[in-house]
Amino acid sequence: MKDALQQFGFSALVVDDEPGMRAILNKALSKKLTQVETASSLEEAEALRQRNHFDLLIVDINLPGRSGIDWHEAFTDDERRSDIIFMTGYAELETAIKALRAGASDFILKPFNLEQMLQSVQRCLDKRMMERRNVALQRDVARSFPVDIIGEAPKTLAMREMVSRLAPSPAAVLIEGESGTGKELVARALHSLSGRSGPFVPLNCGAIAPELLESELFGHVSGAFTGARKSKDGLFRVADKGTLFLDEIGEMPLPMQASLLRTLEQKTIRPVGAEREVQVDVRIVAATNRNLQEEVEEGRFRKDLYYRLNVLSVELPPLRERTEDIGLLLNHFSETLSREMGLKPVVWSAEELTAMQGYDWPGNIRELKNTVERAVLLGKPDLQHWSDGELPKASASGETQVVTVCEDGYPKEWQLKDVERAHIEKVVDAHEGNKSAAARQLGVARKTLERKFKEWNDE
Numbered sequence: 001m002k003d004a005l006q007q008f009g010f011s012a013l014v015v016d017d018e019p020g021m022r023a024i025l026n027k028a029l030s031k032k033l034t035q036v037e038t039a040s041s042l043e044e045a046e047a048l049r050q051r052n053h054f055d056l057l058i059v060d061i062n063l064p065g066r067s068g069i070d071w072h073e074a075f076t077d078d079e080r081r082s083d084i085i086f087m088t089g090y091a092e093l094e095t096a097i098k099a100l101r102a103g104a105s106d107f108i109l110k111p112f113n114l115e116q117m118l119q120s121v122q123r124c125l126d127k128r129m130m131e132r133r134n135v136a137l138q139r140d141v142a143r144s145f146p147v148d149i150i151g152e153a154p155k156t157l158a159m160r161e162m163v164s165r166l167a168p169s170p171a172a173v174l175i176e177g178e179s180g181t182g183k184e185l186v187a188r189a190l191h192s193l194s195g196r197s198g199p200f201v202p203l204n205c206g207a208i209a210p211e212l213l214e215s216e217l218f219g220h221v222s223g224a225f226t227g228a229r230k231s232k233d234g235l236f237r238v239a240d241k242g243t244l245f246l247d248e249i250g251e252m253p254l255p256m257q258a259s260l261l262r263t264l265e266q267k268t269i270r271p272v273g274a275e276r277e278v279q280v281d282v283r284i285v286a287a288t289n290r291n292l293q294e295e296v297e298e299g300r301f302r303k304d305l306y307y308r309l310n311v312l313s314v315e316l317p318p319l320r321e322r323t324e325d326i327g328l329l330l331n332h333f334s335e336t337l338s339r340e341m342g343l344k345p346v347v348w349s350a351e352e353l354t355a356m357q358g359y360d361w362p363g364n365i366r367e368l369k370n371t372v373e374r375a376v377l378l379g380k381p382d383l384q385h386w387s388d389g390e391l392p393k394a395s396a397s398g399e400t401q402v403v404t405v406c407e408d409g410y411p412k413e414w415q416l417k418d419v420e421r422a423h424i425e426k427v428v429d430a431h432e433g434n435k436s437a438a439a440r441q442l443g444v445a446r447k448t449l450e451r452k453f454k455e456w457n458d459e
Contacts, residue, residue: 201244203217205445254301
């Protein structure tokens with residue numbers, strides 16, 4: 001029972017007019033829960049409930065003044081919903097029926113064995129934990145991702161070995177690499193191999209408005225700000241005992257970086273508007289396609305947070321440096337996508353594979369997957385895409401390359417950065433200036449587009 005009840009992030013309020021009963025339950029539950037409060041009357045209990053959110057209410061029915069069943073403020077408050085365990089020394093059927101109508105999760109007769117109470121508490125906490133995990137599942141991607149890192153290239157094998165080595169550690173991990181290299185896939189692999197019992201919860205820091213990010217991560221209590229009609233668990237509590245994946249960490253505003261640093265050091269969070277801190281057990285995996293060292297030097301990222309996140313690091317190679325994997329990735333995406341769409345897999349010729357291995361793949365694995373998806377929908381490889389001209393090549397120096405494929409009407413003298421700008425502007429125009437919609441289609445954060453437009457305007 002001890003191991004089963006060791007769950008952080010849960011709170012309970014015990015309401016009983018007997019000091020001895022309050023002391024016994026407070027001592028027993030404080031060993032298992034993050035926060036336990038006690039009250040001797042409904043008036044005192046309601047004052048506590050208005051200041052804090054409680055996952056569980058343990059209420060004696062026979063209280064002086066009002067009966068515990070008459071605590072309508074708590075039992076009908078959908079914004080601060082709690083599970084309820086009623087206690088009573090009188091085994092009356094009518095009282096039990098009233099308790100169940102009031103929304104009781106359990107009904108325990110006094111005197112009771114402490115183990116009986118703890119088992120009842122455990123059932124309530126299991127229910128709350130399931131609700132939190134359902135929230136995590138709802139936030140997750142619509143279809144499952146494999147945790148296998150596909151490929152046999154030397155850099156892929158080295159990356160896979162590094163992931164296996166780092167996974168069991170509870171320390172933070174920083175994943176760095178270009179956009180589209182599979183950072184979330186690696187984060188999922190780290191979680192899958194970690195043995196942690198909680199869920200994997202992803203968050204794109206660049207996709208959340210700065211003023212909402214604190215509430216999204218730490219949660220809030222009812223009335224904490226305009227529009228906060230209900231209390232809400234933040235993602236740190238949803239990810240309790242699991243992994244919180246912070247993608248695009250370089251997009252996080254500086255004030256939030258300070259709050260995140262404090263959470264990583266103290267292992268506690270304070271929901272917006274709450275008076276008390278809550279302990280959490282969450283492993284952080286962060287990812288970025290920016291050079292955070294340069295961001296630190298430019299003052300856009302906190303140095304102390306960078307070192308706190310960079311305890312362990314994984315650098316993902318771009319696809320152009322692991323071209324030996326393209327054949328395996330083609331087969332994997334072709335089989336997976338055709339099965340999902342109910343279509344036949346695409347067969348790739350040796351010439352097409354050779355051409356694809358010579359392509360620069362600026363969008364990395366994401367671009368390759370999109371290419372395969374287009375081919376599956378068409379029922380054959382997009383020969384027009386691969387045959388109209390010489391494909392872009394990657395130079396040894398990594399400098400921008402001249403693009404000679406002119407299918408979209410781009411002059412062959414343009415450099416890759418010119419094609420990128422033209423394509424982004426075309427997508428934004430297609431969405432009538434809606435950069436959020438354009439960012440979703442391009443597979444990047446809105447802030448990434450904003451930054452690129454600012455750079456272009458400053459030229």
